[in-house]
Amino acid sequence: MWKNAIDDAVAKTLQNIDRFGDRFPHVSRNGKYQQIDNNDWTNGFWSGMLWLCYEYTRDERFRAAASRTVESFRERLDAGVVLDHHDIGFLYSLSAKAKWIVEKDEAARQLTLQAADTLMKRWREPGRYIQAWGPANDPKEGGRIIIDCLLNLPLLYWASEQTGNPTYKEAAAIQADKSRRYLVRGDDSSYHTFFFHQETGEPIGGATHQGYTNGSTWTRGQAWGIYGFALSYRYTKDPLYLETAKRMAKYFFERLPEDHVAYWDFNVPVTPDTYRDSSASAIAAAGLQELIAQLDECDPERAYYQEWLVKSMTSLVQHYATIGEEAEGLLKRGSYHVRGDLSPDDFMIWGDYFYLESLMRLERGIGGYWYER
Ligand code: GLY
Numbered sequence: 535m536w537k538n539a540i541d542d543a544v545a546k547t548l549q550n551i552d553r554f555g556d557r558f559p560h561v562s563r564n565g566k567y568q569q570i571d572n573n574d575w576t577n578g579f580w581s582g583m584l585w586l587c588y589e590y591t592r593d594e595r596f597r598a599a600a601s602r603t604v605e606s607f608r609e610r611l612d613a614g615v616v617l618d619h620h621d622i623g624f625l626y627s628l629s630a631k632a633k634w635i636v637e638k639d640e641a642a643r644q645l646t647l648q649a650a651d652t653l654m655k656r657w658r659e660p661g662r663y664i665q666a667w668g669p670a671n672d673p674k675e676g677g678r679i680i681i682d683c684l685l686n687l688p689l690l691y692w693a694s695e696q697t698g699n700p701t702y703k704e705a706a707a708i709q710a711d712k713s714r715r716y717l718v719r720g721d722d723s724s725y726h727t728f729f730f731h732q733e734t735g736e737p738i739g740g741a742t743h744q745g746y747t748n749g750s751t752w753t754r755g756q757a758w759g760i761y762g763f764a765l766s767y768r769y770t771k772d773p774l775y776l777e778t779a780k781r782m783a784k785y786f787f788e789r790l791p792e793d794h795v796a797y798w799d800f801n802v803p804v805t806p807d808t809y810r811d812s813s814a815s816a817i818a819a820a821g822l823q824e825l826i827a828q829l830d831e832c833d834p835e836r837a838y839y840q841e842w843l844v845k846s847m848t849s850l851v852q853h854y855a856t857i858g859e860e861a862e863g864l865l866k867r868g869s870y871h872v873r874g875d876l877s878p879d880d881f882m883i884w885g886d887y888f889y890l891e892s893l894m895r896l897e898r899g900i901g902g903y904w905y906e907r
Contacts, residue, residue: 585632
């Protein structure tokens with residue numbers, strides 16, 4: 535089943551190379567991807583899909599297209615195009631770092647290190663955290679951290695590994711600790727974002743951006759937490775991160791509806807019209823594979839997580855994927871921002887990416903580009 539799903543995804547991605555040219559797919563509207571310039575938080579996912587397809591097929595057309603995206607990311611960094619946010623890790627892990635991992639290209643490694651320096655500019659020493667959005671001292675955004683940022687920390691851990699400079703890793707671990715302490719609640723659910731006092735670092739409180747309410751659990755945020763803490767554990771071996779990834783995974787997988795694919799928020803009232811977020815389930819499945827990879831071969835918990843993984847991925851493949859259909863995207867029924875009425879029931883390029891990453895890890899053991907292989 536996984537191989538069939540991958541073959542379909544690879545064929546669609548190949549068609550999309552011509553369809554998108556030098557533009558980048560973002561989210562869809564009426565089944566068509568919005569094609570954007572390299573100026574949003576989502577551009578790296580297309581690059582990552584091309585690298586995954588290249589690793590799987592060794593087809594030169596994927597390599598050439600993937601390398602073109604890396605050149606685009608170089609221009610973006612040189613020109614400083616929309617880089618004043620925490621998402622630098624999403625952008626450069628899956629593009630320049632992927633090229634380094636796949637081809638050991640030194641220029642790509644240097645570009646990735648430059649990107650890590652750019653992410654470090656988000657570090658706010660008074661409060662000791664990575665600010666999510668907006669300029670330093672911004673009255674509204676200056677004190678905000680965000681759970682999504684956990685997937686950006688591997689860029690910093692990796693930069694310390696590569697350079698021997700511990701500063702990146704120290705910042706990443708402090709951010710992971712703060713995220714664990716303030717974004718994850720006592721019942722293992724999570725806030726999407728959290729505010730601190732900008733000068734003193736005193737905690738203020740949790741808030742949402744894309745979730746149902748400030749106190750609810752946005753499913754994609756919970757999924758970022760599962761994957762992000764499992765990755766922080768890989769790099770630091772701090773057992774608290776592994777424990778947190780497990781707790782967040784249990785919360786996520788034990789609260790899914792009958793078909794094992796998440797609604798967009800765990801607290802939204804469920805009616806026949808409630809939107810799913812298949813991208814949250816794809817991220818959680820990829821995160822679960824990272825979590826399982828961190829457990830001993832004889833750990834009795836492996837079977838428990840493995841069962842959830844297979845149930846989720848089977849449902850995505852059988853009920854949400856576009857296998858056999860004429861379509862631009864791979865995974866239907868993602869939601870970007872339901873309350874903002876932004877693509878609440880569409881293809882999301884990150885949903886497609888994590889679905890493909892997860893399939894390839896199941897089938898071939900090819901993980902993503904979050905860590906050195
Ligand atoms: N990181 C933004 C999102 O998940 O929508």
